[in-house]
Amino acid sequence: MRLDIKAYVYILFFTTLFIVPVLTNSHLILNILIMVFFYAYLSLAWNILAGFAGQYSLGHAAYLGIGAYTTALLYVRTGMIPWLGLLVGAALAALFALGISYPTFRFGIKGYYYILTTLAVAEILRRIFLYWDLTGRADGVRYPLKPDSFLLFQFHMDRTPYYYIMLVFLILILFISYIIRNSQFGLHLLAIRDDEDAAQSIRINTLKCKLIAAAISAALTAVAGAFYAQYTLFIEPDTTMSLFISIDILLPSLMGGTGTIAGPLIGSFLLTPLAWIFRIAYGAEVLHMIIRGVALMIIVALIPKGIAGTVIDYYIRPRHIKR
């Protein structure tokens, strides 16, 4: 099998990441890298719906919350191992996404209206979780601490297992994104993104394709939610499902290049450490929020297509006739 230069870069990059824990056992570095992988993963999941299918969502925190709460509640209340809870959470998130997406897509809600709809739905769900006894209201859900165990997805002495799990999740979602992008379904999503009428004119069932993309994106986001619950061992609505989480999910993709596969990865490697360094150095949440705002302004003003999108436009796209 012949590999192109991009494949070699990816292999080298991930091999390096695999040996990082061997080189350092610094909790700080590992924690930051785990968060980098986490947000890159989330942004890639968001990218399937927004970047490929062109349906921008500002409510992905809802799917993250569904994944986190399902896994946590099933473990705390029934003893179901988190790995199974993760799958149930993913299925529930996919169903929830279908439930809210069907009426919105069916009645042609798109663009800004779709963004506002997803934002509203996520906020309503956060409010419900905030006042619902089942979800522990504002107190959230706290895990009973158990000895380190892969089966129970709990590691207290060392962050390395979390590091590797999140890294494997990231590689898997990159692979899934690649498969989708290069499939007929992926071309259909890109066609819908570029022009929905034209997509319909070539036999594409746009409603079905968008629903499938929404379900896949939601399910993958919920998987990260399950990871988040196991990583923090405590979840509550404000830190799991707020609007700021939804913004954090899409920022890496916007910065790196929405619709590209490398974009969310690049974006997360640039944005997440910066935010964490400010958070750790100054301990102020407000600085972290300022960075978000400034990053967003820079992206919109200077590189609306993100880093990867701009590189593709100027260096990769054939330019035989570009004037």
Add this chain to the structure above:
Amino acid sequence: MNLVKSYGGVRAVDDVSFVVDKGELISLIGPNGSGKTTLIDLISGFIKPDSGKIFFMKSLINNLEPFKRATYIGRTFQVTKVFQGMTVLENLLAVVKNKQRATELLELVGLTELSAEYASNLSGGQQKLLEFARVLMLNPQLILMDEPFAGVTPSMIDRLLEVINTLNRQGVTFMIVEHNMNLALRLCRRCIVLNCGKIIADEPASLIPSNYRVIEAYLGE
């Protein structure tokens, strides 16, 4: 049959009825705002009629969504709609993953050398050609073309006319909206003329230049 479509108080298509036989090559002409594009949108399912019925091969297709109609009816758009973020080749592969057919069609419309180019980099005329090739990927029985020659170079127009004639001889039915009356009359055997949403002429193309109502619609009384 008896198609009506209104926007506010304006009847864009007003009680329009006609039959298209298999293998016909029809031009749809008329002054600006006469309802040509609305009629194409109604037939392809992108807008729904207020009243009236649309049949294809004797089946009522009023309730069929556009993507289902595309199995039989291909169309191009007045404002070209190619998939800008995809390459020229991907634009065709999005229809059917048949690279050999896509390559043949690119050859047919003269875009082979640009197959790896992003569609957004093409000129307006080239995008028209790409859109036409994309329709051909569907292998439709009826092709609706909305101003297919706008922005296309004269040499490419000749090539397109040749392709349309060849496909028509093979049994594909065409209905072509065209502003350039000379071109429309040169290409088609039958001509339907719309004015203010109504059909004012439906006759052999050779009779159109001498039709008083058509001249009046274009030039005024």
